[in-house]
Amino acid sequence: MHHLLPIPAFQDNYLWLLHDGRQALVVDPGDAAPVLACLAQHQLRLQAILLTHHHADHTGGVAELRAATGATVHAPAAETLPASVGPVQALADGDRLALLGLEFECLAVPGHTAGHGAYHAAQAPGGPLLFCGDTLFSAGCGRLFEGTPAQMLASLDRLAALPDDTRVCCAHEYTLSNLRFARAVEPGNADIERQLARCSALRERGLPTLPSTLAQERRINPFLRSREPSVVATLAQHDPQATDEVARFAALREWKNGFR
Numbered sequence: 001m002h003h004l005l006p007i008p009a010f011q012d013n014y015l016w017l018l019h020d021g022r023q024a025l026v027v028d029p030g031d032a033a034p035v036l037a038c039l040a041q042h043q044l045r046l047q048a049i050l051l052t053h054h055h056a057d058h059t060g061g062v063a064e065l066r067a068a069t070g071a072t073v074h075a076p077a078a079e080t081l082p083a084s085v086g087p088v089q090a091l092a093d094g095d096r097l098a099l100l101g102l103e104f105e106c107l108a109v110p111g112h113t114a115g116h117g118a119y120h121a122a123q124a125p126g127g128p129l130l131f132c133g134d135t136l137f138s139a140g141c142g143r144l145f146e147g148t149p150a151q152m153l154a155s156l157d158r159l160a161a162l163p164d165d166t167r168v169c170c171a172h173e174y175t176l177s178n179l180r181f182a183r184a185v186e187p188g189n190a191d192i193e194r195q196l197a198r199c200s201a202l203r204e205r206g207l208p209t210l211p212s213t214l215a216q217e218r219r220i221n222p223f224l225r226s227r228e229p230s231v232v233a234t235l236a237q238h239d240p241q242a243t244d245e246v247a248r249f250a251a252l253r254e255w256k257n258g259f260r
Helices: 032-042 062-069 149-160 175-185 191-205 212-220 229-238 245-257
Strands: 003-009 015-021 023-027 045-048 072-076 089-091 096-099 102-108 119-121 130-135 166-171
Touching: 003 032, 003 062, 003 166, 015 032, 015 102, 015 166, 015 175, 023 032, 032 045, 032 062, 045 062, 045 096, 102 149, 102 175, 175 191, 175 229, 191 212, 229 245
Parallel strands: 023 045, 045 072, 072 089, 130 166
Antiparallel strands: 003 015, 015 023, 096 102, 102 119, 119 130
């Protein structure tokens, strides 16, 4: 039996911990303290650390966790990591990793950063798992700090092609602000309204809105829906110069950057 825990950190990060009752892995541990507390609470041994990209809120706790637990560290081969992370087992696109009795495939998903990766466990009990860092959020996607709109669109297309029941384990609690933007993009989308009400109730109780599922994201996420006629029509009014799918996606991302 595997258990999936979103460990809150900083203002809005989730450090995802997966365990089988004895051993655990953690994804993007920007802070070691809450991970060590969780391991102690559940009497777990940390087997591995998975990194999606180099930003400090995803890597800052790696050195302390490695020293405390001896866990192996795995990261996308294309990503340049801070020296503080130390040596890692580099994974190329399509490489597979066996952990906790599951097989994870590393997927190259550049856009947020140049070498961003994601980890997909197709056969996880309870449904496939996707640890996607800051590439795909519920109802949103990451900012383009290093990659291009074309790269991010291709990366999101790749993730959107995974099975409907894939659990989307992204690294930030951005869902409510993303849904408010999604509503502005598609004001007639009833799925967005339902999800906004559901997630608002969860946050009022202090509960996470994640994980989402890919089936849900295809219904509510404007960045996965940028080719939908309703989104295309809105973007034609918002930016009439955006006349192809990459330009429309870029216009959508720029709109979100300034949306309040």
